[in-house]
Amino acid sequence: MSTETSVTPSLDRAMCAELDAADPLASFRDRFALPEGVIYLDGNSLGALPKDTAAHVQRVITEEWGDGLIRSWNDAGWFAKPVALGDRLAPLIGAAPGEVVLGDSTSASLFQTAVAAVRLRPGRRVVVSERGNFPTDLYMLEAVQELLGGGEPLERRLIHDDGPTLDDVLDDDVAVVVLTHVDYRTGRMRDLAEVTRQVQAVGALMLWDLCHSVGAVPVDLNAAGADFAIGCTYKYLNGGPGAPSFIWVAERHHAAARPALTGWHGHARPFDFELGYAPAEGITRFRVGTPQLLSVAALEASLDIWSEVDLDAIREKSLRLTELFISLVDARLAPWGIGVASPRQSARRGSQVALRVDDGFAVMQALIERGVIGDFRAPDLMRFGFAPLYVSHTDVWDAVANLEDILSTEVWREARFARRGAVT
Numbered sequence: 492m493s494t495e496t497s498v499t500p501s502l503d504r505a506m507c508a509e510l511d512a513a514d515p516l517a518s519f520r521d522r523f524a525l526p527e528g529v530i531y532l533d534g535n536s537l538g539a540l541p542k543d544t545a546a547h548v549q550r551v552i553t554e555e556w557g558d559g560l561i562r563s564w565n566d567a568g569w570f571a572k573p574v575a576l577g578d579r580l581a582p583l584i585g586a587a588p589g590e591v592v593l594g595d596s597t598s599a600s601l602f603q604t605a606v607a608a609v610r611l612r613p614g615r616r617v618v619v620s621e622r623g624n625f626p627t628d629l630y631m632l633e634a635v636q637e638l639l640g641g642g643e644p645l646e647r648r649l650i651h652d653d654g655p656t657l658d659d660v661l662d663d664d665v666a667v668v669v670l671t672h673v674d675y676r677t678g679r680m681r682d683l684a685e686v687t688r689q690v691q692a693v694g695a696l697m698l699w700d701l702c703h704s705v706g707a708v709p710v711d712l713n714a715a716g717a718d719f720a721i722g723c724t725y726k727y728l729n730g731g732p733g734a735p736s737f738i739w740v741a742e743r744h745h746a747a748a749r750p751a752l753t754g755w756h757g758h759a760r761p762f763d764f765e766l767g768y769a770p771a772e773g774i775t776r777f778r779v780g781t782p783q784l785l786s787v788a789a790l791e792a793s794l795d796i797w798s799e800v801d802l803d804a805i806r807e808k809s810l811r812l813t814e815l816f817i818s819l820v821d822a823r824l825a826p827w828g829i830g831v832a833s834p835r836q837s838a839r840r841g842s843q844v845a846l847r848v849d850d851g852f853a854v855m856q857a858l859i860e861r862g863v864i865g866d867f868r869a870p871d872l873m874r875f876g877f878a879p880l881y882v883s884h885t886d887v888w889d890a891v892a893n894l895e896d897i898l899s900t901e902v903w904r905e906a907r908f909a910r911r912g913a914v915t
């Protein structure tokens with residue numbers, strides 16, 4: 492695997508087809524129900540639909556719900572699903588069995604774990620995050636600061652590429668550091684092990700947001716010795732819109748951790764219906780209430796695919812695709828002054844590439860009209876996600892060819908491409 496972009500600009504479409512023919516992951520594309528004529532480069536936002544998902548969810552509805560009715564809580568294993576699927580997800584993030592549980596939304600899971608982390612460091616009054624973090628993480632942290640501050644909110648320190656750095660903000664007053672491993676805008680990837688080590692050196696705990704990492708890059712939380720992690724399953728894992736988040740807590744914290752939300756599914760004896768809350772053993776205490784079992788069923792179907800996938804092969808293909816994209820952008824889009832906002836050093840890049848384009852919103856709409864689907868993040872980033880299970884090298888070629896045509900014809904200037912919906 493190279494560390495720098497290395498695909499030659501003279502590469503042509505036939506060579507991309509050859510790369511596809513030699514691709515060890517190529518057969519996975521047929522497991523997804525992608526519409527004819529669509530090049531889907533937004534799997535970093537909402538993953539594609541696996542072909543088996545509809546039948547599996549249908550079976551859960553008709554057999555488990557329809558026929559099994561309430562009996563399915565036991566007979567179909569509904570009650571155990573959040574931990575059972577957590578165990579199936581665990582190898583994707585370097586977790587051990589019993590360390591992962593499905594949660595509610597990622598936002599709720601961030602709250603659930605950040606509160607537990609701060610409580611494990613009593614007396615420390617600072618939480619650290621990053622200015623460019625996905626905003627929901629910062630919003631949820633604000634609630635944690637209020638809740639646990641004891642009258643005066645906990646202090647928040649934010650790092651940023653232009654400073655302050657992690658070194659600048661870390662001291663023995665920091666309880667927890669909350670960072671996103673792969674940046675949602677640029678795809679910049681942090682060194683999980685090195686950052687964890689730096690944070691723990693001052694006695695603070697490390698909470699990782701893995702939304703843009705899981706299924707996109709190999710992650711080894713236990714090798715890094717991290718403390719907490721959360722993430723979503725609707726992006727690279729293809730669990731579907733509204734799929735549950737996941738929570739990872741290092742086993743060494745299970746006994747002492749006190750999550751924020753103390754619902755009955757996290758109780759030691761939920762069906763004793765006791766008056767008071769008593770936390771369950773292990774990761775189960777991070778559960779809250781009744782899981783959204785139809786969404787859980789959709790995730791279950793996509794995890795069947797993931798159980799066959801080699802994460803090193805994912806990373807190798809991901810880097811080939813992003814390197815190819817960057818090389819083609821450099822070679823063909825230079826006349827329009829388009830900048831690559833993602834790291835060029837592949838070790839620091841996740842599975843997406845962002846381009847800085849004035850009027851990028853309209854350009855993206857024009858691209859989407861042609862069936863090349865990416866997305867846009869204000870003020871000027873066009874985001875392209877490369878999900879190695881279903882994106883091919885010829886897709887990358889065709890996407891850049893379409894982009895070049897849209898820029899050279901200036902078709903994006905047409906008024907309809909400026910109209911914005913609620914979601915960009």
Ligand SMILES: Cc1ncc(COP(=O)(O)O)c(C=O)c1O
Nearest residue numbers: 596597598625671675700702723
């Ligand atoms: C890094 C990151 N964290 C959190 C979220 C969203 O959280 P939720 O699943 O609660 O909508 C996203 C959504 O794209 C994200 O990119």
